[in-house]
Amino acid sequence: MPEEALLLRPAEPMIRALPANIEAEAAFLGAVLIDNRVLEELPVALHHTHFFEPVHARIFERIVQLLDRKAVVTPVTLRPYFEADEAIKELGGLTYLARLTADGQGLLAPRELAEQIYDLALLRELVSVGRGLVEGALDTSESVAPLDQIELAEAALYAVAEGAGAQTEAQSFNMATRTAIMGIEKALNSGGHIAGKTTGMTSINEKVGGLHDSDLIILAGRPGMGKTALATNIAFNAARRLLSDLADGIEPEKSVGAATAFFSLEMSADQLATRILAEQSGISSEALRMGKISREDFQKLSFASQTLAELPLYIDDTPALSIAALRARARRLKRRHNIGLIVVDYLQLLQGTGRANDNRVNEISEISRGLKTLAKELGVPVIALSQLSRAVESREDKRPMLSDLRESGSIEQDADMVWFVYREDYYQAAKEPKQPVDGDDAKTHEMHDKWREEMERVYGLAELIVAKQRHGSTGKVRLRFESRITKFSDLAEAERGDSAYD
Numbered sequence: 001m002p003e004e005a006l007l008l009r010p011a012e013p014m015i016r017a018l019p020a021n022i023e024a025e026a027a028f029l030g031a032v033l034i035d036n037r038v039l040e041e042l043p044v045a046l047h048h049t050h051f052f053e054p055v056h057a058r059i060f061e062r063i064v065q066l067l068d069r070k071a072v073v074t075p076v077t078l079r080p081y082f083e084a085d086e087a088i089k090e091l092g093g094l095t096y097l098a099r100l101t102a103d104g105q106g107l108l109a110p111r112e113l114a115e116q117i118y119d120l121a122l123l124r125e126l127v128s129v130g131r132g133l134v135e136g137a138l139d140t141s142e143s144v145a146p147l148d149q150i151e152l153a154e155a156a157l158y159a160v161a162e163g164a165g166a167q168t169e170a171q172s173f174n175m176a177t178r179t180a181i182m183g184i185e186k187a188l189n190s191g192g193h194i195a196g197k198t199t200g201m202t203s204i205n206e207k208v209g210g211l212h213d214s215d216l217i218i219l220a221g222r223p224g225m226g227k228t229a230l231a232t233n234i235a236f237n238a239a240r241r242l243l244s245d246l247a248d249g250i251e252p253e254k255s256v257g258a259a260t261a262f263f264s265l266e267m268s269a270d271q272l273a274t275r276i277l278a279e280q281s282g283i284s285s286e287a288l289r290m291g292k293i294s295r296e297d298f299q300k301l302s303f304a305s306q307t308l309a310e311l312p313l314y315i316d317d318t319p320a321l322s323i324a325a326l327r328a329r330a331r332r333l334k335r336r337h338n339i340g341l342i343v344v345d346y347l348q349l350l351q352g353t354g355r356a357n358d359n360r361v362n363e364i365s366e367i368s369r370g371l372k373t374l375a376k377e378l379g380v381p382v383i384a385l386s387q388l389s390r391a392v393e394s395r396e397d398k399r400p401m402l403s404d405l406r407e408s409g410s411i412e413q414d415a416d417m418v419w420f421v422y423r424e425d426y427y428q429a430a431k432e433p434k435q436p437v438d439g440d441d442a443k444t445h446e447m448h449d450k451w452r453e454e455m456e457r458v459y460g461l462a463e464l465i466v467a468k469q470r471h472g473s474t475g476k477v478r479l480r481f482e483s484r485i486t487k488f489s490d491l492a493e494a495e496r497g498d499s500a501y502d
Helices: 003-008 022-034 036-041 054-068 075-082 086-090 095-100 110-138 146-165 173-189 202-208 227-247 269-281 285-290 295-307 323-337 360-378 390-394 410-414 424-430 442-458
Strands: 216-220 260-264 313-316 341-345 382-386 417-422 461-469 475-482 487-490
Touching (some): 022 036, 022 054, 022 110, 075 095, 202 461, 202 475, 216 227, 216 360, 227 269, 227 382, 269 285, 313 323, 323 360, 360 382
Antiparallel strands (some): 461 475
C-alpha cells in the first residue's frame, strides 16, 4: 500500500488490557490457604474488590468470611462453597483450589504480592475515572456542565487517593504515646499554650489550645457583632505565622501556622483584601473604600500590600456554592497548597445536594455534617460562621446561647466547638437617650451623662463566648475590637488583669 494511503487511513484504536497480574493473585491466595496467618500482617488493607479475576475475588471474600468465624481455611474447607461455581469449572473444577497451594511460591513474599495486587487495583480505578471523564466530556446529549464534571472528576480522584492513604490499623500504646508526645512538644515550642493551629490571639489560644485538626468550629453572632472580622483576623494570623515560621527555617509540620482557604459566600475577595489591608496599614476600611487617604497613607498601604504578597491565604468568593462543590474545591486546595485551615463565611449561604431542599432544617443538617466530614477527611480545622436567630434581640441580656443557633440543632451537635461573638457597645450605642440641649432639665442631662459613662466603659470591648468545647471548659474570653479597622486583638495586660476569662 502506498505511503500516502497509510497516512490518510484512520488510526485504529489501541486496545490495551487493564493492569492486572492473575499469577500474583493466584500465588497470594495459595499462600493464604497454606498459612491463614498471612492475612494478619499485610501492609495494605486488601479487599476482594482489589482482585481482577472474579473467581479470585470470590475465593478471597469467602476466605475472609470463614476466618471471621474463626474457621481454618484450606482448599478442603472451601470446597463446599464452590461446587456449583461455573467459573471454577471452566478453570478445571475444584482441583483449581488445590492447585493454588501446589508450589507454595506465594509464601516467599506474600506482603509484596498483596501490595502489587492493591497497587494494580488502584491503577484500574484511575483508568475507570479517566474513562468516565472522557465519556462524560464527549456526551452532549444532555445539558453540558463542564465545571460540574470537573468537580465530579476531582472528587473521584481524591476518593482513589484517599483509599490509598486511608490504611489504618490498631496502634500499639507506644505509637500512640509518641504521637501524643509530639503534640505536647509542639505546644511547648509554641510558648506553652497551643496544641493546634494558632488564632493569633493569646487569650483565645490559652482558652481553647488553638484550632485542632479535624475539628469543626462554629463561630456565630448577630449581624454587626464582627464574626466575619474575627474569622478574617484568625485566617490572616494563621497564614502569617506559617510564612514567618518558614522564613525562620521551621518545617511546615512543626509550625502552628497554616496555609488557609477562605470561602467567602457573602463578601467578594477584594472586600476581604481591603479589610486585611486596613488592619495591617492602620487605615480605616471606610477611608480605603472612598479613597479618602493621603499620599503618606497610600505609601503605608503599598508597603502593607508588598508585605502580604506571599501570604498563603487563598480566597474563594464563588457565590451560592453547594456543600459538594465546596468540598471538591477544598480537596483541590489541599492537594495544591497543603492548606491547614478552612474558613466558611457563612454556613447558611451554602446549598445542600438538592435532596433536602424541601426542608431547610434537613438541608442545614446535611451541610453541617458535610463540614464536619470535610474537617475529618482533610485533617484540618474548619471554622464555619453561622447566623443566630432573632430570639437574642427579644431578651434583656443579649448574650447568645446554644439554643439561638439558627435553623438546626444539628449545628450544635456536629460542632466540636461553638463560639459566640458579643459586643456590648453595639447594643449600648442603640440605647443612647435624647441628646440634651440648652434648656433641657437636669434629668435629661443626667441620663445622657450616665449613658456616656457606660458607653466609655464598654467601648471597644468584645467577648468571645466559648459555649461548647470538646477539649476543655467553656467560658468567656475578653478581647479588644477596633471597629475602624475591623480588628480583634488581645486586651493589654493592664486591662486583662485576672479577668481575661470567665
